[in-house]
Amino acid sequence: MTDQPSSIASEEIAASIPFSGTPAKYLKICIFGSIGIHAYLFFGYWAIKTFLAHEPWPNGWLVLVLTIVSTVWFAWYSYSWIMRLDAQYGRGSGWLQESTSVKLPWEMPRPKKKG
Amino acid sequence: MLESIRMFLSEYYMQLKFIHLTAVMVWVWSTSVAYAFYLVPVFKAWRRNPTDMEIVRFRNWIMERFDEGASYEHISFPIVMITGPLLFWAGGFNAHVGWLMLKLLIVAGIFIPIEVTDYYLAHFGGAKHRFRKAGDAVGYERAVQRHWWFLLLSSPAIMVSAMSVLYLAITKPF
Numbered sequence: 680m681t682d683q684p685s686s687i688a689s690e691e692i693a694a695s696i697p698f699s700g701t702p703a704k705y706l707k708i709c710i711f712g713s714i715g716i717h718a719y720l721f722f723g724y725w726a727i728k729t730f731l732a733h734e735p736w737p738n739g740w741l742v743l744v745l746t747i748v749s750t751v752w753f754a755w756y757s758y759s760w761i762m763r764l765d766a767q768y769g770r771g772s773g774w775l776q777e778s779t780s781v782k783l784p785w786e787m788p789r790p791k792k793k794g
Numbered sequence: 795m796l797e798s799i800r801m802f803l804s805e806y807y808m809q810l811k812f813i814h815l816t817a818v819m820v821w822v823w824s825t826s827v828a829y830a831f832y833l834v835p836v837f838k839a840w841r842r843n844p845t846d847m848e849i850v851r852f853r854n855w856i857m858e859r860f861d862e863g864a865s866y867e868h869i870s871f872p873i874v875m876i877t878g879p880l881l882f883w884a885g886g887f888n889a890h891v892g893w894l895m896l897k898l899l900i901v902a903g904i905f906i907p908i909e910v911t912d913y914y915l916a917h918f919g920g921a922k923h924r925f926r927k928a929g930d931a932v933g934y935e936r937a938v939q940r941h942w943w944f945l946l947l948s949s950p951a952i953m954v955s956a957m958s959v960l961y962l963a964i965t966k967p968f
Contacts, residue, residue, distance in 0.1 A: 687926045687934045688851045693844060696935045700946065708947060716904065716951065723899045724892075731889035757950035764946055766838040 705761045713754035721746045803884035810881055817873035822956055824866040829945075833860050837942060857938050858923055861916040868917065871909050892968040897959050904955045908948045915941050 721742075728734045736742075762768050803810065833856050840846075840853045878901070881887075887894055914920050920941065925934035961967075 687929075687931050688847060688854055689931050689935075690845060690847050690850075692931050692935050693847070693850050696932070696939065697844065698841065698939050698942065700943065705946075712947070712951070719903050720896070720899055723903065724896055727889050727895045727899075728892075732895075734890065753950075753954065756954070760950040760953075761946050764834065764838075764949065766841040 700765055702762060702767060705765070706758055709754045709758040709761065713750050713757065716753070717746050717750040800884055803880055804886075807881070807884050810877055810884065814874060814877035814881055817870040817877065818960075820870035821867050821874055822960075824870070825860070825864055828860055828863050832856055833945075837945075854922070854934070854938065857941065858926075861921055861923065864912065864916045868909075868913055875906075893962040893966045897962045900955045900959055904951055905959075908952060911944060911948075915944055 725736060729736060759768075836849070836853050836856045839849050843849050882894070889895060915937075920937050922934060922937050922941070925931075925937050
């Protein structure tokens with residue numbers, strides 16, 4: 680339970696197996712994923728209402744337009760989410776520990792006394 | 795027989811709902827702090843510095859702790875999956891209830907596939923500790939990266955669909 684898994688870490692292996700995620704892949708996945716999820720929800724709900732509940736499907740374009748708007752929004756939202764999560768955006772100030780050098784008070788040059 | 799069980803359950807509908815909602819809360823939120831404040835910052839650091847051994851070691855440690863930390867989530871999910879259909883049955887719901895049908899579509903088409911994958915990655919064939927114990931360093935690295943792919947792709951869908959399901963269940967808008 681408290682095994683330290685550091686022994687498995689290897690610089691050669693980490694360098695030889697780069698992570699395969701790229702912004703182009705993320706974009707493609709987000710567009711097709713959003714279309715797939717919305718198509719599933721739209722046609723699934725339509726099928727339940729039509730074949731199980733035997734209810735008339737609402738007239739007009741409202742449901743279809745809402746589904747299309749939601750599809751576009753979710754594709755954009757999930758892409759920007761993934762890009763942020765995968766550290767593709769930002770300077771990393773929230774998670775990178777950059778080394779800085781500071782001078783301690785006794786190392787600072789003292790102001791010259793007047794007179 | 796079935797009708798008498800349904801009558802019995804409907805008498806305890808609110809108690810059943812209490813168990814269901816408690817399990818939902820554990821399922822949704824139990825890993826959130828570990829995910830947002832421990833796992834994600836370390837994985838971001840790794841993505842910026844993929845060959846820094848100190849970060850890779852820390853990433854591996856965090857990943858295995860997260861695998862184990864997902865246990866609360868993975869104990870509560872079956873409770874949600876059992877009490878949900880019981881509530882449906884005991885409450886006498888049917889396909890006319892629009893908000894519930896949409897909620898069930900999200901559960902069946904999004905939550906269940908994601909959770910099945912998550913069980914596999916955290917506890918079964920994709921669990922990182924299995925590769926470590928087998929001394930398979932290449933398999934270990936691939937398993938960690940596979941899990942990162944899963945987290946990247948599933949988290950936006952989970953965030954939006956979990957909030958949608960909570961909204962539908964609480965407000966019952968149609």
